[in-house]
Amino acid sequence: MNITRSGRVATIVAASAITALALAGCASNESNPTKSPSNLSGTFAGAGSSAQGSAQEAWIAAFQTDNPKVTISYDPAGSGAGREQFIAGGVAFAGSDSYLSDEELAKTFAACAPGTKPFEVPNYISPIAVIFNVEGVTELNLDATVLADIFSGKITKWNDAAIAALNSGVTLPDLAITAVHRSDDSGTTKNFTDYLNKVAPDAWTNAAAGVFPFTSGEGANGTSGLVDAVKNGKGTIGYADLSKAGGLSVAKIKVGDTFVAPTEKGASTAVASATVVEGRDASDLAFKIDRNLTDPNAYPLILVSYLIGCQQYADPSIGELVKAYAGYIVSEAGQAAGAAAVGLAPLTAELSKQASDIIAAIK
Amino acid sequence: MTDLTYSRHRRSVRRTVVDRLMRVLVILAFVIALVPLVSLVAMTIAKGLNRFDGEFFSSSMRNIVGAGGGGLHALVGTLEVTLAAAIISIPIGIMTAIYLVEYGRGRLAKSITFLIDVMTGIPSIVAGLFAFALFALFFGPGIRFGLGGAIALSLLMIPVVVRSTEEMLRIVPNSLREASYALGVPKWLTIVKVVLPTSIGGIITGVVIAIARVIGETAPLLIIAGLSTSLNYDLFHDRMTTLPVFVYTQYTNQGADAQAYIDRAWTGALVLMLLVIALNIIARVLAKVLSPKGAR
């Protein structure tokens, strides 16, 4: 009896071993092409902004196709986490929705050669769309004051007089507003609250912050969580990258005297009139965005996200890889690929050149 | 007299009514509870079948943007991490149970029993935090690797294995042990040759159920195993995606073509559910096949 039992155990073990072997094949999409166009090889990781997440996905896909021996992973854990992991040397580059603070710049960067500082270039610019889901309403005009009142919970009904005043001719329903904000610490929230604070300082007194400052309204995790909440809800309004707005209605916001819909072109125009933050290295392209633009071609509610890496890496082989990858991202080809895949606003030719020059100097 | 019959009659009517009512309530409770459970299973199957295809099982997410791709890397990651967790937990768990049942006396055994109880209460996310902090101490805060996930999972798995094994060992009749000692067989051989084989069916069932319990863990792996889009067979280096993390990230990091991501998430969920069900069925079959005839 004992023998037959151990015999059965053996059969079971053998069967599971065969199953394991069958799984140990190669993923069909990972088989290497016969001729290899590049001899770069190695593995490195980045982390940071979840807004950049799907753009990074597209860039990694394109870059790995051209350089099959390179494996890049990007963890869209959030800007703060990305910066922290980069400073601590956990990842080779970070994607961040806000540039490094002076405080962070003063720290030691573990992945970089001793004594060297990081570079920062904008690599992902996207208009932030105010999305809403109200039955029977497809067009909506809003200004910063009304937006601030909606998100701070002062305006609670869609047919509020303040909203109606901006939307003559639109029938607004008697429906409660569910304002959805990001429950996680996010660059999108930081840029959105910065916009409200700069343009409507009386209605929105809180300074720009990655964590939404009120406990009122509905929280949702991540861009997708927010978009899903708006999409599946009733009388909902929220803010997200234009590329993620999906089939939802998008509000126009007041710029100067006109109402402007978010477009990639409007975002690029707004960046063109931004100024570089003073007192930093030449390789630090951090921008201060003017939210109070009056140019009707510009859309100042934008998110500028940065690529952060070392000017000189402690490990030169990583430096070579990052240089090639970052160079691709800010190149016109890379930006065009990003625009096609996720609808980012491509860097202007001038900015792309500036960024490429900085990256070409990476060691 | 008539009064009495009347009241007795009335009481029995009341009792019958109460009985009927409770029967209806019990069945109703059952049916109500069935609605969400059936909906859950039906949705997972219906939505999961959209991408339940060859490509899902033959490709990873490397170089995939939008539609296509699959969860092979996550499936491999899940199997490897869970297997590693099992390899760590099963010997420790079974040996601890043997210690408690066959050797343990006094304060040490009591405190171990108590600590096993404590361990059952560790929330899974705390296990992940522990593994992360442990390895971050040695390798820096960027550390993400499969084995770390396995260690977090073993923290959750060991108490389950100890508990079920302990229970199985305790029901082995003492007369069997005494008979073996009487024949001059040393204690350890008695345990290996007599006690363990007698209870092997129950022990394996417990182990398989413990595996099923941890295979679906998301939170600790999110923290310590990280995620990657490529296949990674190496438990010791680089990030490793597991199925639950795959489902979670596909849902939370949807790209421009959101539906493709949601479809993959549901298919991942379906595969995960099938794995768990398969493990449970295996546990049942093993329990039947391996338990000695006559017992149970």
Add this chain to the structure above:
Amino acid sequence: MSATNAVVRRGDRVFSGFAYGSGIAILVVLAAVAVFLIAQSLPAVTATPSQVNQGGMSFWEYLLPLTFGTIWAAALSLIFAVPLSLGIALFISHYAPRRLAGVLGNVVDLLAAVPSVVYGLWGITVLAPSIQPIYEWMTVNLGWIPFFSGPVSGTGRTILTVAIVLAVMIIPIISALCREVFLQTPRLNEEAALALGATKWEMVRMAVLPFGRAGIVSAVMLGLGRALGETMAVAMVLSPSVIISFFLLRSENPTTIAANIALNFPEAHDIGVNILIATGLLLFIITLVINGIARLIISKRAAFSGANS
């Protein structure tokens, strides 16, 4: 003879040493977990409100709503789960036809093992949107009950939805345990009750439920423990805020410790990590207490009922 004896003794020593070592390993691991949790939590006590980053809350003010939310969500889920689980357990153990009962028992056991991420996915994509109109109706027609007062959340991602998802998760666990307990009711007691002319319900009330009372309580406690520590399902479904609120249908809902850690850990820096780990320690203590109570009840039952002999 003496040679084999030595071998035997060495075998004994190695084997018992290994068993002993495993027991010690558990001591060491748990000591490590405890030391790490406490050591990592201590810095959080000194955190300033700006480091807590929740609109000027101090560390202790931050813990309170999280503790409340954790217990509140779990308690709400029990309100749904306990009666339904008892119903299922009784149905399978005493009401359903025998063959059907066997199949149903197996199905319930399988559902107990469904990963929580699947429940989360179901909760957010299926349950929340389909239950929102009911919430809307409730605020309009039952709004005079304070718990149900509006304004209603437009998405259905409220604490009540979370409680339902948690209930669906723990129903299989509680009912599986209760069913086992009910099936152990001595047949003699049941038959005696029936012989005295009791109806089926009276038999259940007089023989089955009293016998299983301790078992029911411990099953409920275990379900409660699971609900308290549940992470992903809450993180995926709830619209979270760090507040104390008893309203069930509004957008602002108290969040739970586990979900709060999962959502904020990726973004946490420096002392933020310590704060989250301190909340983890708190959760650990809460679950420990609950499990402790459950164990106490189980051991009492084992001592006083003769059923296990």
